[in-house]
Amino acid sequence: MITGTIKTQIDQIWNAFWSGGVSNPLSVIEQLTFLMFIKRLDDLQTVEERKSEDLGRPIARRIFPEGTDDKGEPYDNLRWSRFKHFEAREMMRIVDEHVFPFLRQLGEEGSSYGTHMKDARLGFSNANLLAKVVQMLDDIPMDDRDTKGDVYEYMLGKIASAGTNGQFRTPRHIIELMVNIMKPQPGDTICDPAAGTCGFLVAAGEYLRDHHPKMLRKKETRDHFHNHMFHGFDFDATMLRIGAMNMTLHGVENADVSYRDSLAEEHGTDAGGYSLILANPPFAGSLDYDTTAKDLLKIVKTKKTELLFMALFLRQLRIGGRAAVVVPDGVLFGSSTAHKDIRKMLVEEHKLDAIIKLPSGVFRPYAGVSCAIVVFTKTGVGGTEGVWFYDMTADGFSLDDKRTPLLDAEKLGVCPAHTLTDEEHTKNNLPDILTRWGDWEAEAARPRTAQSFMVPAEDIIATGSWDLSLNRYKEIEHEEVAHAAPAEIIAELRALESEIAEGLDRLEGMLG
Amino acid sequence: MRGEFLGIPTLLMAEIFEPLFEFIEENDIEVEDLWLDILQSALPRPVPPVAPTYQSYNDDGELHLPEDLEARATYEAALEQHQTKLETYMEASTDDGCARDYIRNFFDDASSEHAIVETLEKAFTPFDDAGGDQLSNAYFVAVQTFIEKFSLRYEVRRPYFNRRMAIYPTLPGLFTKMLRDLRLSSAQDAALAALMGAFEETIRDLHDERSPRRVKQCIAAQFNLLEAMLSQHPNILAYNTVMENRIPQGRKANTFGAMCDKAGVWPHNKVMESAKAIYSFASDYPGIRHGGNPASQLREIDMRDLLSISVILTGFSPYLSPSMDPEKIYSD
Numbered sequence: 001m002i003t004g005t006i007k008t009q010i011d012q013i014w015n016a017f018w019s020g021g022v023s024n025p026l027s028v029i030e031q032l033t034f035l036m037f038i039k040r041l042d043d044l045q046t047v048e049e050r051k052s053e054d055l056g057r058p059i060a061r062r063i064f065p066e067g068t069d070d071k072g073e074p075y076d077n078l079r080w081s082r083f084k085h086f087e088a089r090e091m092m093r094i095v096d097e098h099v100f101p102f103l104r105q106l107g108e109e110g111s112s113y114g115t116h117m118k119d120a121r122l123g124f125s126n127a128n129l130l131a132k133v134v135q136m137l138d139d140i141p142m143d144d145r146d147t148k149g150d151v152y153e154y155m156l157g158k159i160a161s162a163g164t165n166g167q168f169r170t171p172r173h174i175i176e177l178m179v180n181i182m183k184p185q186p187g188d189t190i191c192d193p194a195a196g197t198c199g200f201l202v203a204a205g206e207y208l209r210d211h212h213p214k215m216l217r218k219k220e221t222r223d224h225f226h227n228h229m230f231h232g233f234d235f236d237a238t239m240l241r242i243g244a245m246n247m248t249l250h251g252v253e254n255a256d257v258s259y260r261d262s263l264a265e266e267h268g269t270d271a272g273g274y275s276l277i278l279a280n281p282p283f284a285g286s287l288d289y290d291t292t293a294k295d296l297l298k299i300v301k302t303k304k305t306e307l308l309f310m311a312l313f314l315r316q317l318r319i320g321g322r323a324a325v326v327v328p329d330g331v332l333f334g335s336s337t338a339h340k341d342i343r344k345m346l347v348e349e350h351k352l353d354a355i356i357k358l359p360s361g362v363f364r365p366y367a368g369v370s371c372a373i374v375v376f377t378k379t380g381v382g383g384t385e386g387v388w389f390y391d392m393t394a395d396g397f398s399l400d401d402k403r404t405p406l407l408d409a410e411k412l413g414v415c416p417a418h419t420l421t422d423e424e425h426t427k428n429n430l431p432d433i434l435t436r437w438g439d440w441e442a443e444a445a446r447p448r449t450a451q452s453f454m455v456p457a458e459d460i461i462a463t464g465s466w467d468l469s470l471n472r473y474k475e476i477e478h479e480e481v482a483h484a485a486p487a488e489i490i491a492e493l494r495a496l497e498s499e500i501a502e503g504l505d506r507l508e509g510m511l512g
Numbered sequence: 513m514r515g516e517f518l519g520i521p522t523l524l525m526a527e528i529f530e531p532l533f534e535f536i537e538e539n540d541i542e543v544e545d546l547w548l549d550i551l552q553s554a555l556p557r558p559v560p561p562v563a564p565t566y567q568s569y570n571d572d573g574e575l576h577l578p579e580d581l582e583a584r585a586t587y588e589a590a591l592e593q594h595q596t597k598l599e600t601y602m603e604a605s606t607d608d609g610c611a612r613d614y615i616r617n618f619f620d621d622a623s624s625e626h627a628i629v630e631t632l633e634k635a636f637t638p639f640d641d642a643g644g645d646q647l648s649n650a651y652f653v654a655v656q657t658f659i660e661k662f663s664l665r666y667e668v669r670r671p672y673f674n675r676r677m678a679i680y681p682t683l684p685g686l687f688t689k690m691l692r693d694l695r696l697s698s699a700q701d702a703a704l705a706a707l708m709g710a711f712e713e714t715i716r717d718l719h720d721e722r723s724p725r726r727v728k729q730c731i732a733a734q735f736n737l738l739e740a741m742l743s744q745h746p747n748i749l750a751y752n753t754v755m756e757n758r759i760p761q762g763r764k765a766n767t768f769g770a771m772c773d774k775a776g777v778w779p780h781n782k783v784m785e786s787a788k789a790i791y792s793f794a795s796d797y798p799g800i801r802h803g804g805n806p807a808s809q810l811r812e813i814d815m816r817d818l819l820s821i822s823v824i825l826t827g828f829s830p831y832l833s834p835s836m837d838p839e840k841i842y843s844d
Contacts, residue, residue: 019574021566023588088573126566128573283606303549303641328606336544369606 002150006140010154013136020129025159030238031123032155033245035137038099040248042080073098084134091134092127115258116241149202149250156197156246170199170280170326171403173395174362176414177430178278178324178373179203181354181437186215188229191274193262193281193312195232198243200278201257202250205230209251226253231274233260263308266293272318280326281309283369299345302338306331310342310374314350317378326358329370332468343466347457351383352376356390356433357470361399372470387460388443389470390436390452396428448475515664517628521619524628527661528654529615535650536643543642547611551604554634555618556627558597561590626843629666629679636677652677665689681842689841691826697835698737701744707737718818727818728800734825735794735801741832742771777831787828790821 017028045063052059064075073094076082083094100122106114124130142148159169184190184204192200208215208225215221230252234240240259247255262281283306289297292308299311306328313323331339332355346352354375363369377383396412397403406427410417414430425432429451436443436452444454455473460466484492517524529550536543564583570576575584604614622628632655640648655677656668665685671678681689698708714730742748748765751774755762765774768791778784797813798804830836 016573019572020569021564021575021580021584023584024560024563024591027563126569126573128569128571130573132573304545330545330606334544339544369603 088127088131145251191231230255277323354388384457386454549638551611
């Protein structure tokens with residue numbers, strides 16, 4: 001966890017950007033990402049130089065070449081540790097005219113450091129602001145992985161605007177819930193085809209570090225963790241940069257975070273390539289058939305992005321692969337052929353495990369849409385016996401635009417420090433979901449009036465539309481209400497009327 | 513034949529879209545989330561505002577000029593407004609009922625004629641996708657009927673090269689729009705507004721007496737307006753400033769002919785010459801701008817000349833007035 005001091009330092013950086021005229025939070029985070037990337041390049045080279053000195057060997061990988069760049073500036077001046085001491089205008093000249101072109105060159109060359117830096121641009125021309133921010137960033141202690149990741153995560157929390165393509169940041173506690181339900185394993189290959197800031201992949205990585213610490217001690221599993229385990233795709237260059245940086249700062253060295261329009265491109269290369277998919281894809285918009293990947297249209301003929309994403313998950317998962325994904329409610333009960341086809345596939349051809357209905361304000365302030373988490377396993381041969389439904393009514397935060405915490409910090413999230421009381425449970429259902437998850441015998445015994453229950457696959461198939469909306473199966477317990485006998489009510493009304501008549505008579509009398 | 517959608521946007525839902533949904537019900541056409549599809553295919557997504565460029569920073573790298581601070585505040589307000597719009601759009605993008613409300617509000621608050629036209633054109637595809645020819649034809653007819661009913665300046669067609677629908681501006685609509693734009697741009701300047709007023713007054717005078725004298729007054733008033741417009745053209749103003757500052761002072765472009773020469777707006781010399789020639793007519797014909805040359809008069813002037821010369825002169829106005837936007841005249 002980062003301390004209050006570091007939070008204050010980050011807030012100050014934010015204020016510096018605002019005072020300096022960079023007021024769009026997304027621009028601020030993008031500029032900070034560039035600067036942190038520049039700093040990291042220098043750190044990496046410093047480590048290499050130390051190693052070389054200690055071992056008495058030449059530097060194995062050199063990021064900043066020896067000599068000067070094509071404009072005659074010594075490459076050494078392009079290093080953070082060097083230019084941070086320069087006077088503001090000189091720093092601006094170096095960063096704008098030399099460092100950024102160097103970043104773009106790294107990106108063009110396809111170097112593993114600079115994949116997402118092809119179109120990097122310094123977004124402001126304010127020399128004093130640059131000097132101030134460089135100094136402030138330099139002052140934040142980011143030596144260990146935990147702090148680095150948390151610092152960046154705290155910064156990401158400040159992005160208050162939904163993206164231009166309908167993406168919005170998934171609340172971290174919902175991600176945490178989904179990751180804890182899926183329990184990623186060291187052998188998993190995890191993908192998020194609409195990765196955004198890579199929140200799911202980061203959370204999965206953290207889960208693995210916490211629950212499988214040995215994984216990072218063995219060379220083979222460590223190599224898998226750093227190079228082959230995480231795959232995130234997006235078609236927004238800004239998000240890719242942020243996502244890649246998020247992974248790097250959370251200690252995943254070489255995650256595959258790359259540009260891909262997941263619904264438009266054929267998936268020949270990675271079809272069946274992943275064992276776990278965690279995603280909250282954008283579900284606003286429809287595509288033209290012409291621009292949609294043909295392999296997805298073969299699974300389900302639709303223009304709706306939410307259904308195409310479901311088809312994509314099925315395509316990308318390997319047999320036995322699992323997925324936990326957020327979908328809009330419409331996917332669960334929509335009556336078009338495409339909607340039914342997808343649900344039929346999930347129930348009859350694969351193994352649908354659970355539907356967790358989310359409260360409708362869970363994505364506020366970005367979008368007030370009703371959503372659910374769908375958990376399923378790709379089998380290709382069916383296997384759905386019973387589907388677990390959970391009606392989440394509270395996630396620990398108010399469901400209005402303000403999203404105010406309803407409990408103390410230690411009682412929020414999936415794994416709170418203390419067991420929640422019944423009253424606290426009504427404000428935060430997440431720990432209860434995790435407790436109930438997997439205890440299928442007990443869940444099967446619960447009545448349909450409970451917050452969670454099992455529905456046999458036959459009941460779902462019997463609807464004829466493979467309806468997966470919770471309300472279809474949930475039974476409401478009606479409380480018995482005692483009403484007076486009609487004769488009593490009539491007598492009461494008559495008494496009231498005569499009282500009114502008497503009152504009117506008196507009033508009339510008073511008026512003479 | 514000259515109206516615009518912008519004048520009656522609130523009727524679009526009631527006259528075009530709602531009846532189509534009744535048509536769908538009456539004909540048992542199976543559609544799903546059609547409002548959503550219309551929203552996603554036809555309506556523009558909210559566009560974020562562009563960040564301003566600032567003029568100066570103090571030693572702490574902070575904005576300090578009042579105009580910069582104001583620009584930032586304006587940008588932030590616009591960004592917040594954009595955020596609200598985006599959230600409304602996102603919410604509408606996932607619920608059919610919300611989508612209908614969003615479309616209604618979009619038309620009610622439409623920012624430009626072009627935005628409505630483009631949306632109506634694009635809405636053809638979701639109708640076509642949902643109900644094939646039966647529904648898309650009904651939509652086509654609904655738009656066509658609307659245009660005819662309210663005498664809008666468009667015609668609606670289905671181009672042979674695709675299955676979509678296009679709404680084209682008509683010639684009368686184009687002329688009307690051009691004249692309206694001429695009035696609007698003249699109204700921005702007191703002198704031009706007065707000349708425009710005088711021109712329109714002479715047109716009104718014809719109501720009681722359509723004599724050659726009145727026709728001549730009318731044509732003269734229009735020439736005065738065009739001449740004044742040209743004298744305010746930025747190219748002429750710039751040229752005259754250079755001449756004035758030259759030592760010794762150069763000769764300014766003051767006559768219509770000289771201004772035509774220096775305006776630099778003509779696509780071809782012959783177009784410029786025709787402008788000059790028609791101007792010569794007004795100078796040469798007895799009693800329009802001057803005493804003129806009686807020998808050059810071939811016949812007495814009449815209402816034919818008023819119509820013809822007025823159309824010709826209006827035709828030159830897009831050259832002479834830089835504030836008229838030809839793109840907008842055609843499509844907005």
